[in-house]
Amino acid sequence: MDADLLPAVTIAIPLLAAVLIPIVGRNENIREGVTIAAAVAMLGSVLAMLPAVLSGSRITISLLPMVPGGDLALRVDAFGMVFALTAAVLWLLNSFYAIGYMRSLKEHAQTRFFFCFAVAIAAAVGIAFSENLLTLFVFYEILTIITYPLVVHVETPAAMKAGRKYLAYLLVGGIFLLAAVILTYILTGTTVFVPGGFLAGSGSALILQVLFLLFMVGFVKAAWMPLHGWLPAAMVAPTPVSAFLHAVAVVTAGVFGIVRIAGWVYGMDLMASLGLGIFLAAIASFTIVTASLFALTEDNLKRRLAYSTVSQLSYILLGVSMLSIAGMTAAMAHIPIHAFLKITLFFVAGAVIVSAGKECISEMKGIGRKMPVTALMFSAAALGICGLPPLAGIISKIYLALGAFEGGMPILLLVIIASTVLNAAYFLPIIHTMLLQRPDDERSLDSVTEPPLVMLIPIVLTVAVSVWIFLSPSMPFMDLVDIAIAEITGSVIP
C-alpha cells in the first residue's frame, strides 16, 4: 500500500468499524469482534508509520478542499505520533476492558456505546494527525458530539444533567476555538501548522494575546481551572468512558491542542515575547494546586481521580509555560506517561465497581485482600503518578524541574514539590484503605473476587507499559518527543 495513504487509512479503520457495528449489533460476539479487529488494525497501521516518523520524515496527505483557511489534510509528525500511538494502544486495551465491564454489569445500549467509541477514536487520531488548525477543529468538534452519548450512557436524570454541562462547556469551547481559527486565518492567511510557529509579526501584541486566550478557552478539554467543571461532572459515565475521556482521547486532545498551538502556531520565542509563558504558568500552577486540594475532599474514587486528572493535565501546561526545551519535553512526554498511569487507576476503579459494587473510598477497606492484583496495580500506578520509580511518572517530573531552571522560573519548582506532596496526600490514604485496613464487616467482602481476566489483563498491561517507558524511555516516546522538539526549536529540520 502507498505509505502516503496510511494516515487516512488509520482514521478510516475505526470509521469503518463504526459503520459495521450497528449492522452486526444483534450479535454481541461479532460486534465486539469488529471492535477488537479494528483496534488491532488501527494499531498496526499506526505502527507501520512509526519507523518513517522516527527517521524524521513526515507523511502528508490532502484529502479534500474544504473552506478558505484550510483543506481537510493530514500530516503525521513526531508529536502527532505520540498522541496517536498512545490512543491506539489504549483503545485496544480499553476495548477489552470495556467488553468485560459492559457485559459484567449487563449495561444497556451496548451497540450505541461501541459505535460512539469507534467514531470517537477516529476523531482523536484525526486530531493527532491534523495538518492545519481547521482540520483539527473539525475532528475536535466531532469528538465533542460523539462522546456525549457515552457520557450520558446511564440516562438517569443526574447523567442527563451532567451531559448538558459537558456539552455546554465543550460546545462553547468549540465556538471559541472556531473564532480563534478564523482569526488566525484572517491574520496570516493560513492555518497550516509550521514547526516554530507562523504567527510572529502578523498582528499587534494585544491581538495575539487575545487570540491565545481564545485558543485556551477553545481547548477547554484540557480542563484547566476554572473551566474544569465538565470533567468531574462527566464521571457519571461508565468507567471505560471515564478511562477514554481521561487517558485515551478527550482531555488528551485538549492538552495536545495547547502544545500544538504553543509549538506550531505561536512558537516559543513569540510566546515569551508576548508574556504568555507567565500567564500560562499562573493558570497551570493554580490548577495543579487547587485541583489537588479538591481531590483530597472527594470520597468517590472516580471523582477523586477526575480531580487528579485536572491537576495532572496542568503539568503539561506548566511544561509549555516554561518555554524551554526541557519544559516542552516534559509537556509532550507527560501526555503518554499520564495516560498510561491514569487509565490504570480508572480501570481499577471500574473493576472495584464490577466486583464489589463500591464507588466510595471509605467503603473499600481491605478490598486488597480479595482483589490483590487489582489493588497492587492501583498502588503501583498511584505511586507512579506521585513520581516513584520504576514507573514513568518520574520522567516528566525531572524534565519539569529542569525546565523550571532552564526557563528562568525556579519558583515553579515549588509548585512541582507541592503537587508531589499533595499527590501523595490523596493517593496514599486510598492505598492504605485498600491494602492495610480491615473491613468493618469481614463478611461483606465474601463474594468479592478479582475482576474477569478480560479486565484484569489490561490493568496489568498498562502498568507494564508504564514500567517499560521508565526502563526504556527512548523507544519510542522520548525519541518522538526529541524529534518534535528539534522541529520546533529549529535545531534540526527533518
Next chain:
Amino acid sequence: MIDHLPPLLIAVPILSALLILLVGWYDRRFCYPISLITILLQFGAAIAILVEVMREGTVRYHLGGWAPPLGIELVIDSFNSYILAVILFLSVATVVYARRSVEKEIDPEKRVSFYVLFQLLVTGLAGMTITGDIFNLYVFLEISSIATYALIASARRPRSYVASFNYLVLGSIAAGFILLGIGNLYVATGTLNMADLAVLLPASYGLATVHTAFLFLLIGFSIKVAFFPLHLWLPDAYTEAPSAVTVLISTVMAKVSVYALFRIVFTVFTTAYVIDTFPVTGFILFIATVAVIAGAILAIAQNDLKRMLAYSSISQIGYIMFALGVANQIALEGGLLHILGHAVMKGCLFMVAGLIIYRMGTSRFSDLKGIAKTMPISCAAFALAGASMIGIPPTIGFASKYYLVLGALEAGQWIYAAVFLLGSLLAAGYIWRFIEIAYFGDHHAEDRRQAPAREGPVSMLVPMVGLALLCLFLGVFVEVVMEAVRPAAMLLLGGA
C-alpha cells in the same frame, strides 16, 4: 430545445395543474403521478439550465418575441439558476414525501384540489425565480401566495384556518407594500424590466420616490421571508399546515422569497445604493443578529417539535439576512450556501416531524419520550440534520456558518461576528432538547404508554434520509457547491 426551456418551465406546470384538475374529476389516483412527473421534468429542466448558464453565461428569453422593456423577459443568470436548481430539487424531495403524508392528512375529496394548488405553488415559485420583470415577479408571488393560503388551510383544523387567515392578512399587507414599491419604481424610471431598472435607477438615486420604493419593497419582502420582527405569521403557518406543505413552504417558498429580496437589493438596486446612497446594510446586520438570537431563544421555549422548528427558521433566516447585512463576497457566498444548506436541513427536520405526526398523531415533546426506540431512522436523520443546524463540522451548516463569520470579520464587523458565533450556538439548545427527549428520554420509566409506532412508509423515509445524508455530503464536498455559489455571489456584488 434548450432555448425554450425557460418558458416551458412555467407553461408546462400551469397546464399540468389544469390537467390534474380535469383528470381528477375522472379518477383521483392520477393526480399524484402527474404532479410527480411534472416536478421531475421541471427539475430536469432546471439542471439543464444550470449547466447551460455555468457554461455559456446568462440565458435570456423574450416571451412572445416582445423585446424588453415592452415585453416580459425571462433572465436566468448564475444567481437564479442556482436557486432554481435548489428549489426544484427540494420540490422533488417534497413531492415524493407528500404522497403518503397527504393520504393521511387530507380528505380524499380534497386531494385533487390539493395537488392542483401544490402544483401552482411550485410553478409560482419557479416563475418568481426566473422572471426578469419586476411586475411579473409580483404576479408569480401572488400566485404562489394564494396557493399557500389555501394549502395551509387544507389541514382543515380550526387552528389551521386561523393560521391561514393570519398569513393571508400579513401576506396581503406584504403584497401591498411590494406593489406600491414597484409602482414607485415605475414612476421614477418608466420601466419594469429589472435589468433596465438597474441601469436607469442610479440617475434617480436622490429621489424620495426611489427611497420610498426601496423601503416598501424591503418591508414587503421582509414580511414574506419572515425576517424578525415581521415573522408573526410564520410559526402558526408552519405548525398548522399539513406536513408536506410545511416542508414545501419552509424550504422552497422561504428560499424564493429570500431570493427575490436579494435580487431587488443587489441587482435592481445595487451595493452602491444600499451602502452609500441609502445606508441600510448596517441596520439589517443588526436586526439579523437579533433575529438569530431571538429566533433561537423562542425555539428553545417551545413544547412542540414542529413549532420549535418553525421558530428555528426565524433564527436561520437571520443567518441569510446576516449575509445581506455584511454584503461582501465571502459573506454572500455563506448566505447563498445557507440558502441551500438551510433548505436541505430544515426540509429534513420537518420531514422527521411530519413522519412522527404520521405515526404518533402528535409532535408534542411530552408524547415523544424515547421515540428513538421506535423510530430509529427518523431520529438518526434528525440528529444528523440537527448537527448541521448547530454547525458541527463537517456538515453543510458548518460551512455556511464559517463563511458568514469569515465574511463578517473581513468586513471588520468583529462584534457582530462574535455575537453571531455565540448566537449560532443557541441552535444546540433547541436541537438538543429533542435529541435528549428522543434518545435519552426515560427508558427507566416503563409506565409511559408504549405506542406501537414503527418507522413510516418508504416513500417518506427515502427523501428524509436522502436530505439528512446530503447535509453531510454537501458539507464534505462543499467545494462542488461553491463552484455554483461563487459566481452567484460575484454577480450580486456587480461583478462578472
